[in-house]
Amino acid sequence: DSADGEENGTPGRSGRQKVIVVGAGISGLGAARHLADKGHDVSVLEARDRIGGRIWTSQQWSGTPLDLGASWIHGIDGNPITDLAKKAGAKTVVTDLESATDYLAGGQELEGAQAQAFERWQKATANALSAFQKKDDEDASIRSVVQNAVGWSRLSDSDKAMVSYALNDYEHEYSGSVDQMSALYFDDDAKIKGKDVLFPGGYQQITDHLAKGLSVQTGQVVKRIDWTSAGVTVTTDKNAFQADHVVVTLPLGVLQSGAVTFGPGLPQAKTTAIGKLGVGVLNKCYLRFPKVFWANTDWLQYVPNVDKYGQWAQWVNVARPTGQPVLLGFNAADFGRTIENWSDTQIVDSAMATLRTIYGSNIPAPTDHQITRWASDPYAHGSYSFTKLGATSDMRDQLAASVDGRVHFAGEATDRKDYATVHGAYRSGLQAAKKITG
Ligand SMILES: Cc1cc2nc3c(=O)[nH]c(=O)nc-3n(C[C@H](O)[C@H](O)[C@H](O)COP(=O)(O)OP(=O)(O)OC[C@H]3O[C@@H](n4cnc5c(N)ncnc54)[C@H](O)[C@@H]3O)c2cc1C
Numbered sequence: 521d522s523a524d525g526e527e528n529g530t531p532g533r534s535g536r537q538k539v540i541v542v543g544a545g546i547s548g549l550g551a552a553r554h555l556a557d558k559g560h561d562v563s564v565l566e567a568r569d570r571i572g573g574r575i576w577t578s579q580q581w582s583g584t585p586l587d588l589g590a591s592w593i594h595g596i597d598g599n600p601i602t603d604l605a606k607k608a609g610a611k612t613v614v615t616d617l618e619s620a621t622d623y624l625a626g627g628q629e630l631e632g633a634q635a636q637a638f639e640r641w642q643k644a645t646a647n648a649l650s651a652f653q654k655k656d657d658e659d660a661s662i663r664s665v666v667q668n669a670v671g672w673s674r675l676s677d678s679d680k681a682m683v684s685y686a687l688n689d690y691e692h693e694y695s696g697s698v699d700q701m702s703a704l705y706f707d708d709d710a711k712i713k714g715k716d717v718l719f720p721g722g723y724q725q726i727t728d729h730l731a732k733g734l735s736v737q738t739g740q741v742v743k744r745i746d747w748t749s750a751g752v753t754v755t756t757d758k759n760a761f762q763a764d765h766v767v768v769t770l771p772l773g774v775l776q777s778g779a780v781t782f783g784p785g786l787p788q789a790k791t792t793a794i795g796k797l798g799v800g801v802l803n804k805c806y807l808r809f810p811k812v813f814w815a816n817t818d819w820l821q822y823v824p825n826v827d828k829y830g831q832w833a834q835w836v837n838v839a840r841p842t843g844q845p846v847l848l849g850f851n852a853a854d855f856g857r858t859i860e861n862w863s864d865t866q867i868v869d870s871a872m873a874t875l876r877t878i879y880g881s882n883i884p885a886p887t888d889h890q891i892t893r894w895a896s897d898p899y900a901h902g903s904y905s906f907t908k909l910g911a912t913s914d915m916r917d918q919l920a921a922s923v924d925g926r927v928h929f930a931g932e933a934t935d936r937k938d939y940a941t942v943h944g945a946y947r948s949g950l951q952a953a954k955k956i957t958g
Contacts, residue, residue, distance in 0.1 A: 531559040537956055540565060540754045540761050542742050543769035545573025546942050547930040549730040550949030551767045556734055558957045563763075565740040565756060567899050571731050574771070574900060574932075575942065577722030578890055584844045585722035586806050588892045590942050591836075597714030601726060601943045605719070608729035612717035613841040620819035625681055627877040630823070638682050638823070644670055645686035652703050661909055662690055662706060663698040677826065685823045688830045691853035694940065695800025696906035698853070705907040709944075710937040720842050723942070742770075746783040747926045765926050767952045769945075772919070772933035773799040773901025787923060793915035797933060798908030801856040801895045805849040805871055806838070807886040812845045813879055820847075822874060830855040832874040847875075856903075860893040867891055904940040905933035920948065928952040 531537065537560045541548045544566035555562045570576070574589040593612065596602045605612055622630040622638060630638055648669030649662065666672075670683055687698045694706055719725060744755040745766060752766045770780060775794045785791070814820060820835040830853060838846035849871050851859060859867050868889050875883060894903045907913065913936060920934035930952035931945055938944025 531957070536560055537765055538763040539563075539765045539767060539956060540752065540763040541767045541769065542745070542754065543573060543771075543931070544568075544571035544727075544731070544736050544738070545769060545771075545931070545945065546575055546727060546730070547932065547945040547949035547952075548573075548767065548769040549727055549734065550946045551769070551930055551953040552734050552736075552949075553730050554950055554953035555956060558953075560957070562735065563761065564734060564736040565742055565754065565761070566736060566738045567741040569738050571736055571738065572724050572727040574894075574903070575723045575727050577724035579722075580890060581808065581888065584808075584842060584846065585720075585724075586838075586846075586890060587719070587723050588804060588890065589894075590723050591718045592716045593718075593943070594716055594941055595712030595714045596717055599714070599943050600946055604726050604729065604946075608725045610719055610725035610729075611721055613720055614715050614717050615818040615836070615841060617716070617819060619817045619840075620821050621815035621817045622821045622823065623878045624678075624823055625825040625828070625877075627879075634678075637679070638685070641670075641679065641682040642686045642689070645683060649703055649707075656704070659702050659704045659909055661699050662701045662703050663687060665703040666698075680826045681823050684826055684829050685821075685833060688833050688852070691800070691830060691856075692802065692834055692850055694906045695802045695852055695856075695903050696798045696908060697800070700798055700906075700908050702907045702909045702911060705911065705913050708907060708913040708936075709939060709941075718841055726942075742780055744781050744783065745927065747924060749924070752926050765928060765956050767928045767930055767949070767956075769929075769931040769949065769952075771799070771900050771902070771931060772797060772905045774899065777898075777901055779898070782927075787921075789918040790921060790923070790929075793911075793918040796908060796911040797915055797919070798906045798911065799902035799933075800853060800904060800906045801860075802850060802852045802903040803856045803859065803894060804890075804892045805851070805867055806890040807847045807849070807868065807871060808888045809845045809847070809886055810884050812839050813883050814839075814847065814875075816840070820878075822878065824874075832871055849874075857895050860896050864889060864891055906940065920951070922952075922955055928955050 539562045541552045541564040552562045552564050576589040578586045593601045648666045652665045740756040746753045754761045834850045836848040916936040922928045930948040935944035935948040
């Protein structure tokens with residue numbers, strides 16, 4: 521079929537292949553785009569009624585697109601998403617972690633000696649973990665390593681609060697609880713290069729751009745994937761599809777849930793990797809106010825007392841990139857999971873209690889909110905993967921390995937270097953596609 525340039529290239533020696541891609545997130549769309557551009561016959565099957573997966577821009581507030589999933593290109597240098605953003609014509613705005621205002625549990629701004637103590641405890645926490653990684657080969661949880669190293673039981677309440685903030689910071693980045701994350705491997709990912717940017721017009725511009733001209737069927741919940749030496753059959757709640765290959769981009773949480781069965785079963789090394797790697801939680805709570813009443817930095821950071829561990833510690837000032845009077849509160853790991861069972865009103869009340877502690881009881885009530893519940897989402901089962909105690913980095917390679925040359929795997933969790941990111945997911949999709957195109 522066809523050989524007319526980039527949009528419809530010439531399939532390689534193996535000829536034109538029929539490929540089903542399961543999942544229309546960034547990894548599935550990246551794989552499908554590559555295969556279609558090489559002239560293969562690709563169909564994407566997606567359970568939801570939308571594409572994008574964990575990239576999800578809400579248009580609920582007109583004129584203020586909000587990202588409920590990924591927000592940032594983490595490190596624009598050498599990042600394939602930077603190029604896609606240019607091709608899509610998507611505007612980006614830099615945010616800076618150094619642009620932050622920090623507050624103590626009582627709401628006072630952190631200054632002077634306390635600001636120095638805060639910095640010292642963050643360094644002490646990071647040093648404890650890197651010393652452990654150099655010296656030890658028996659794994660332990662992040663919390664136990666750090667608490668041992670800092671002499672936790674002898675610390676004052678205010679020092680405990682600062683160490684706890686530093687611990688919770690790892691939960692915001694990696695989404696696992698510090699009781700579950702592997703101290704040896706939690707940061708085995710590649711270091712971020714360059715600035716962080718986000719999309720005032722929404723991350724979905726990237727997934728929409730990739731999906732142009734692709735055949736994507738939404739509302740197709742894949743239930744079963746069977747294969748033989750002759751081909752694959754992908755069965756959804758509605759139809760059965762035959763193909764030469766399948767690229768499975770199901771989130772790790774979905775694979776763990778057993779919602780999709782494989783026949784014959786998956787190899788032992790892969791099922792072990794599925795079982796042992798972790799899936800964490802990062803939830804967002806956007807609050808819209810009549811006006812801005814908060815500090816004019818990109819980030820607001822709150823150091824709660826230990827009894828409020830991990831609650832409303834990190835906020836993004838959405839007014840900086842968009843000009844809109846909106847705050848974004850993050851909650852990760854255990855507290856992020858707990859509040860999924862709360863009503864929206866309870867969550868907003870809890871957020872407002874923190875904001876009133878900082879900015880006083882006279883601040884206006886929010887006029888609206890948007891709240892995510894990623895762990896309860898049946899097509900995600902969490903926000904992204906982390907390296908759990910008992911897992912090792914090479915398990916991601918097992919997750920990525922193809923089975924019998926027909927069943928290929930992609931998705932953020934399969935990328936050993938850049939898991940938990942959009943660019944890692946995207947690259948994993950290209951890798952899987954290249955196993956088919958050669
Ligand atoms: C709150 C949050 C914030 C984040 N922030 C950032 C960030 O700022 N920067 C960054 O780089 N990364 C961030 N990430 C991570 C990033 O969003 C993901 O790593 C990436 O989007 C994952 O892409 P994927 O294609 O692997 O998976 P997904 O996008 O989850 O794609 C998988 C697709 O499979 C579909 N599916 C599931 N089950 C079935 C089924 N049975 N049948 C058919 N289809 C099915 C899903 O609906 C989904 O569309 C964030 C994630 C979250 C949740």
